[in-house]
Amino acid sequence: MSQMKRGIIFAVVVLALCSAMVWAGAPESLPTPDQALERLQRGNERFVASKPIHPDLDPLRRSITAKEGQRPFAMVLGCSDSRVPVEHVFDAGLGDLFVIRVAGNVTYFDQAGTIEYGAEHLGANLLVVMGHTKCGAVAAVVNGAQEHGNIPALVANIVPAVNRARAENPGLSGPELVDKAVEANVWQSIEDLFKQSPAMREMVKAGKVKVVGAVYDIESGKVKWLGEHSRQAELVELAGGAS
Numbered sequence: 001m002s003q004m005k006r007g008i009i010f011a012v013v014v015l016a017l018c019s020a021m022v023w024a025g026a027p028e029s030l031p032t033p034d035q036a037l038e039r040l041q042r043g044n045e046r047f048v049a050s051k052p053i054h055p056d057l058d059p060l061r062r063s064i065t066a067k068e069g070q071r072p073f074a075m076v077l078g079c080s081d082s083r084v085p086v087e088h089v090f091d092a093g094l095g096d097l098f099v100i101r102v103a104g105n106v107t108y109f110d111q112a113g114t115i116e117y118g119a120e121h122l123g124a125n126l127l128v129v130m131g132h133t134k135c136g137a138v139a140a141v142v143n144g145a146q147e148h149g150n151i152p153a154l155v156a157n158i159v160p161a162v163n164r165a166r167a168e169n170p171g172l173s174g175p176e177l178v179d180k181a182v183e184a185n186v187w188q189s190i191e192d193l194f195k196q197s198p199a200m201r202e203m204v205k206a207g208k209v210k211v212v213g214a215v216y217d218i219e220s221g222k223v224k225w226l227g228e229h230s231r232q233a234e235l236v237e238l239a240g241g242a243s
Helices: 003-024 033-048 059-068 109-120 136-142 151-155 159-168 174-196 198-205 232-242
Strands: 074-078 097-101 126-132 210-216 223-227
Touching (some): 033 210, 033 223, 097 109, 159 174, 174 198, 198 232
């Protein structure tokens, strides 16, 4: 075996041992919300460039997360659309992301409770509410589709976003209006989260959790980052007073 090969093997072993020591000892410190956001941005850049590194997918990671539990560095509320595989979009691995997926990336009690768990019990301090282009759930509301079963109750959460998109873009219809409604629906989901979750309101007010919006382009693979809600402070305060 060449000296170079021995050096590579030694380096891999050292990295593996260091990783195991971190998990076996004191809990690994999580990144700040801004650091977590930057990590997601870098992961998406690798995904778009077709240069993923597929981190945290090896047998050691499986073993560590099974024994030591999960410590995700971010939460993502996204759509159930099969074209939006969240971990792949951000080139993330096992135990990296706490993902909540529901058609139309809406926020109701189940989603709000799951997000609270991720923040309060798992320590994730960044939440990304991510819609996507050509969203079927949003398009169904825009086009006035007649749904049945439990679907009408689900898409009812999207109606305010579509109404807002129509009011702000009176000349648009069809796919162009859907695009505007997709973004409006991201903001609507964030607003609904603040209305339904006193715990999240308090954590956001205290600076313990950061909430940002995003839209994923299903064709390019690129995530458009929308930032925090422009009325976040107002929404948190007003919602808090209404509880």
